[in-house]
Amino acid sequence: MLKLEHINKIFNEGTPDEKVALNEINLHLAPGDFVTIIGSNGAGKSTMMNMISGALTPDYGTVSIDTTDVTRMPEYKRSQYLGRVFQDPMAGTAPSMTIEENIAIAYSRNAKRTLRRGVDRERRDFFRTSLERLHLNLENRLNAKVGLLSGGERQALSLLMATFTKPAILLLDEHTAALDPSRAELITRLTKELVEADNLTTLMVTHNMQQALDLGNRLIMMDKGQIILQIDEATKPGLTIPDLMAEFERIRGEKMNSDRALLG
Amino acid sequence: MFTALFGSVEQGIIYAIMALGVYLTFRVLDFPDLTVDGSFVTGAATAAMMIVLGYHPIIATLVAIVAGFFAGCMTGLLHTKGKINPLLSGILMMIALWSINLRIMGLTADNTIGRSNIPLLNEGTIFTQFYSFWSKVGIDDALNGMLKNMGITPVPSTWGTLLVVVIITVIIKIIVDWFLKTEVGLAIRATGDNKRMIRSFSANTDRLIILGLGISNALVAFSGALIAQYAKYADIGLGIGMIVIGLASVIIGEAIFGTKTIFSTTLAVVVGAIVYRIIYAIALRIDWLDTGDMKLITAVIVILALVIPQVLNKRKQQKSKAKRLAEKQLTKQGGQPLA
Numbered sequence: 001m002l003k004l005e006h007i008n009k010i011f012n013e014g015t016p017d018e019k020v021a022l023n024e025i026n027l028h029l030a031p032g033d034f035v036t037i038i039g040s041n042g043a044g045k046s047t048m049m050n051m052i053s054g055a056l057t058p059d060y061g062t063v064s065i066d067t068t069d070v071t072r073m074p075e076y077k078r079s080q081y082l083g084r085v086f087q088d089p090m091a092g093t094a095p096s097m098t099i100e101e102n103i104a105i106a107y108s109r110n111a112k113r114t115l116r117r118g119v120d121r122e123r124r125d126f127f128r129t130s131l132e133r134l135h136l137n138l139e140n141r142l143n144a145k146v147g148l149l150s151g152g153e154r155q156a157l158s159l160l161m162a163t164f165t166k167p168a169i170l171l172l173d174e175h176t177a178a179l180d181p182s183r184a185e186l187i188t189r190l191t192k193e194l195v196e197a198d199n200l201t202t203l204m205v206t207h208n209m210q211q212a213l214d215l216g217n218r219l220i221m222m223d224k225g226q227i228i229l230q231i232d233e234a235t236k237p238g239l240t241i242p243d244l245m246a247e248f249e250r251i252r253g254e255k256m257n258s259d260r261a262l263l264g
Numbered sequence: 265m266f267t268a269l270f271g272s273v274e275q276g277i278i279y280a281i282m283a284l285g286v287y288l289t290f291r292v293l294d295f296p297d298l299t300v301d302g303s304f305v306t307g308a309a310t311a312a313m314m315i316v317l318g319y320h321p322i323i324a325t326l327v328a329i330v331a332g333f334f335a336g337c338m339t340g341l342l343h344t345k346g347k348i349n350p351l352l353s354g355i356l357m358m359i360a361l362w363s364i365n366l367r368i369m370g371l372t373a374d375n376t377i378g379r380s381n382i383p384l385l386n387e388g389t390i391f392t393q394f395y396s397f398w399s400k401v402g403i404d405d406a407l408n409g410m411l412k413n414m415g416i417t418p419v420p421s422t423w424g425t426l427l428v429v430v431i432i433t434v435i436i437k438i439i440v441d442w443f444l445k446t447e448v449g450l451a452i453r454a455t456g457d458n459k460r461m462i463r464s465f466s467a468n469t470d471r472l473i474i475l476g477l478g479i480s481n482a483l484v485a486f487s488g489a490l491i492a493q494y495a496k497y498a499d500i501g502l503g504i505g506m507i508v509i510g511l512a513s514v515i516i517g518e519a520i521f522g523t524k525t526i527f528s529t530t531l532a533v534v535v536g537a538i539v540y541r542i543i544y545a546i547a548l549r550i551d552w553l554d555t556g557d558m559k560l561i562t563a564v565i566v567i568l569a570l571v572i573p574q575v576l577n578k579r580k581q582q583k584s585k586a587k588r589l590a591e592k593q594l595t596k597q598g599g600q601p602l603a
């Protein structure tokens with residue numbers, strides 16, 4: 001479904017600020033895989049997500065989605081295959097537009113946008129039933145401006161919008177990190193529900209190890225631009241946080257800086 | 265006085281189309297587009313040139329609209345493909361259009377070199393076309409009779425112009441409202457609101473910016489084409505300061521009506537354009553002011569329209585804060601005997 005091959009990325013190459021962000025990344029996702037990604041700050045997790053979404057292009061290597069090579073495909077074109085939720089709750093929605101207008105934008109993701117009315121009665125009914133899945137009563141506030149919603153509500157809406165057209169790949173980059181614990185839990189639960197409902201192929205970055213263990217069928221750990229550990233479907237169920245820490249120590253020969261990882 | 269105000273209302277309604285264009289760029293796309301000063305004249309020049317060359321006024325106006333559209337697209341290309349910042353893209357296009365507009369008007373001269381003015385005194389326009397039908401209806405006489413009975417003289421020479429411009433502007437407003445709710449319109453609005461978001465929903469923001477600027481300047485040129493036919497001349501200087509006038513209209517309208525829905529915001533912009541013209545007409549009648557002072561007055565109007573709402577807002581917040589504070593103290597005092 002998703003294939004990253006030999007991805008390398010160096011920022012500011014040839015300057016004193018040179019930074020190897022990704023070093024020989026290889027990753028294959030089968031349809032329906034839900035991979036959680038952990039790793040310390042600066043490990044290259046976001047850079048890898050941006051390679052997939054097209055916000056960045058690799059110096060070397062190929063990205064393919066569903067056997068199509070998309071390495072050079074511009075971000076906006078690639079977006080038809082991808083659903084994305086950003087860390088910043090403000091990033092995934094248009095604040096001065098209404099809830100239903102935002103959903104209408106998500107709805108036309110993989111169709112050509114025409115001079116058809118964005119929200120007609122038929123679509124409004126459909127949007128309303130979809131919003132009911134969030135259990136946030138947003139279905140009764142279709143004409144409220146999204147800028148008025150709380151961070152948690154906006155993130156839930158972003159999640160719904162990202163998954164609305166059943167994208168080939170769903171990319172979640174610390175999408176619960178900016179929320180308070182109860183809201184984060186709500187979004188985590190919704191993520192699980194929405195991903196399972198459509199069996200979406202998903203990549204989720206998180207700093208919360210427990211969340212990384214609870215969700216998904218696979219797990220990868222990144223450090224210094226490399227994937228240092230891959231846990232497959234068979235091994236993941238029994239895995240615990242101490243297992244992961246020990247594993248890190250064995251590979252890197254040093255203790256994991258875990259304050260943020262645990263508390264995430 | 266009445267005829268002066270009557271004229272301002274007519275003009276204001278025509279300028280409202282330009283203001284709607286400015287609203288599309290400044291507010292909807294969040295792109296401060298200065299092409300307007302040039303594209304307004306492009307509309308006026310193109311329409312005047314074609315009318316003088318013998319084309320039907322409606323054809324001339326349509327071509328003027330298309331010319332404005334291309335001018336806007338060029339600004340969009342400079343910004344998106346040339347990576348030039350929005351303000352500079354508009355300024356570059358504005359000065360380029362100055363020369364192009366001279367050339368457009370020059371097409372009516374024998375040597376086809378630039379020309380800075382085309383009079384339309386004896387030419388047929390959209391308006392004269394309409395009068396030939398309108399004069400037969402006899403509504404002018406009826407309305408003016410009423411005014412005379414109310415003691416208002418002199419009376420306007422015709423109500424036909426007002427009717428034509430009202431119909432045109434209402435149609436344009438309805439089209440803009442409709443467009444902003446289509447799938448493409450929603451994408452353009454989201455481009456002004458959150459580019460990262462709309463790109464993640466597979467929209468080509470470059471193309472949407474170019475399209476939005478094109479439509480905006482098409483409206484501006486349309487307004488210019490109508491003003492040329494209304495005033496019966498096109499002049500290279502017609503567009504000077506037009507962007508500020510457009511902005512003044514948008515801001516005045518928003519200050520009066522607010523921006524709750526698209527429908528009310530575009531209505532606010534239209535009314536803002538008319539109100540601006542009325543303020544302008546009144547200012548001109550003050551004895552010690554000269555026509556040359558108008559640019560200064562326009563600047564002052566815009567500054568006031570920008571500053572007053574801020575001051576009022578702050579005042580309101582302070583008031584409600586003081587009120588809340590007073591309530592707090594009240595409950596504290598009320599609570600003491602219990603404690």
Ligand SMILES: Nc1ncnc2c1ncn2[C@@H]1O[C@H](COP(=O)(O)OP(=O)(O)OP(=O)(O)O)[C@@H](O)[C@H]1O
Binds near residue numbers: 020021041044
């Ligand atoms: N545009 C850029 N220019 C230069 N360096 C960059 C750029 N983007 C990222 N980097 C660097 O690349 C490295 C990897 O960054 P990245 O954002 O992928 O980390 P991350 O794993 O997402 O970290 P975090 O957990 O903090 O989000 C970091 O050292 C970062 O400073």
Ligand SMILES: [Mg+2]
Binds near residue numbers: 045046047173
């Ligand atoms: Mg990151």
